[in-house]
Amino acid sequence: MAQGSNGRATLADVARRAGVSHATASRALNGSTRNVRPDLRQRVLAAAGELGYVVNSAAQAVARGRGEHIALLVNGINDDYFSPVASGVLHAAEADDRMVTMISSRNSPEQATRVVASLRAQRPRAIILAGGRSVTAGAWDARLVDELTLYQNEGGRVVAISEEGLPFDTVAVGNRAAGADLAAQLADLGYRDFTVLAGPAQARTAHDRVAGFREALAERGIEVGEDRVIHCGFDRDGGYAAAGECLRRRAPTRLLFAISDAVAVGAIARLREAGMDLPGEMAVAGIDDVPALRDVSPALTTVRLPWPEAGRAALDLVAEPDDTGPRVVRLRGHVVLRESTPALGRL
Amino acid sequence: MAQGSNGRATLADVARRAGVSHATASRALNGSTRNVRPDLRQRVLAAAGELGYVVNSAAQAVARGRGEHIALLVNGINDDYFSPVASGVLHAAEADDRMVTMISSRNSPEQATRVVASLRAQRPRAIILAGGRSVTAGAWDARLVDELTLYQNEGGRVVAISEEGLPFDTVAVGNRAAGADLAAQLADLGYRDFTVLAGPAQARTAHDRVAGFREALAERGIEVGEDRVIHCGFDRDGGYAAAGECLRRRAPTRLLFAISDAVAVGAIARLREAGMDLPGEMAVAGIDDVPALRDVSPALTTVRLPWPEAGRAALDLVAEPDDTGPRVVRLRGHVVLRESTPALGRL
């Protein structure tokens, strides 16, 4: 409670006050394996309490060669919808009493590379890549992978969430399956004419979702031509623009499949502006099920992705090192049908 | 580019390769004040590059006595609307190339106290308190303030955002003014009968907003009785419940003033459920102007709070130490009138 005479109390202070050596104090307070005689431990703990001692984790990191916190690399602090991936990881970390250092790559591959370098300086236990959305084309380029590999070679752990194909432990959130499952259910509802608001052309996440969607449809004999795929930004404004483009093309469309809820919301806004009746004239579906959109109208059909579980899985991957090559944990979301895609009458 | 033979390259490695001393290498790479002969500096920089050297910031923190990063303490990772305060700070930090460590107090005062303790362990340059929303009653209790004061005595800086009255540097975001400005404009539009969805009874932020609102109205001869104030949670569900309560009371109300946009959205959802015409039968206004709600309908009248500026101001406060007592930077938002509060016909 009371603080040392000066500022911070050090381990030496505690040891002195408890009448033991630095080593014993260290072991009693932080050292995990070694045992300390109970009464001594008590004395140390008491002394620490009285001095208001808290370990200097920087010094700890120096001595141990690596810190204990986790660095979370996101592509951007999106003001619209803060990455659900980040939320998932933050939650899981909270449960583990883990510190998380968040840093943004500002949607720039070069910046991402620089950021990883400064992350290397921190020497965190692990770097978690929270991709998943607003991924710029080629964001995970060679330079970045190199830098991350460097970090890994130095003893750090790297886990990618929702970005398959990287040479690191990966938590796959089932983007392809999400698209496929959604397509299947929409087909069951009677939909046949789709336009896809596909997000950035080179973004892996977007690509997988679209691919799954089209494949599942193809299996049912429904082709979604390339001319029905409109690329756009990953966010609300992207959807807004793409919906406008869709209107312009006048292709027969009964349902707009948006690569993400954010895109879907933008599209809805645009369609409304055009005076369209939703979902009467046009149905809309997205992917993500972001909670903040619970109250949009019409209520949005979407695929709930397991972000909380993904965060958990990522942290577990970090906690259980395994050097037998990159592991991949596969999760899967589930479709949530709502008002924006009502069942169509039998054809 | 190439890494040292083993793992991490150390300052000693760089010095050796450049043929200079540790000290010189350190000064060339990090030390700010001292000067180094240009050609030597070049040699060092080159060596560092070739070795892929990155400073060990933990060691740096130990040597310097304090780290360079900033800790951001939020009340909770709200899945609905990630605290705009946090976004503001993150943005500003990004611009400064500063690392930010985010940690949540899980809306619990006890947890907050523990969290500050573990923050003390990290020895960050500063701790920024991102209050502002979902503040539990008495979240900033004495124990917490004590712990923060301890941290400050150890040489750390503390800045509170949107939580006035704390013995630390503060960025005031103008909660009272927000309520007042909004009330004034609504009165100008012709509104007279209000019910207030007031948020948690003891939350300072909520209290200030409501107080400003009622005062400005009182100045214009409009009284909002205590029976027109309904307390509720700070979030969407709080608004949902409070709107239900409002309906039950059947008090004549033409406009629902929600303490926050989140509450407003919840209220709108509840009113819709009750089959009400918005804004024809009931107008709704909030405070915050969260971007994610840009597309709710009817478009929400609200007060845009200067979160980005607040983040900037907080970081500036951190950057310019000043021990002449707590400073306070006062910012102010501005009202944004939208569809949810149409002008009423002359009375």
Added chain:
DNA sequence: TTGTATGCGTTATCAG
């Protein structure tokens, strides 16, 4: 089990 001594990577001090 406990204490001693040494190392971790940087910065800071103080001579040269």
Added chain:
DNA sequence: CTGATAACGCATACAA
């Protein structure tokens, strides 16, 4: 301006 050398706070091999 540069280079030895001593902190910084903690962990840990090694000896007791």
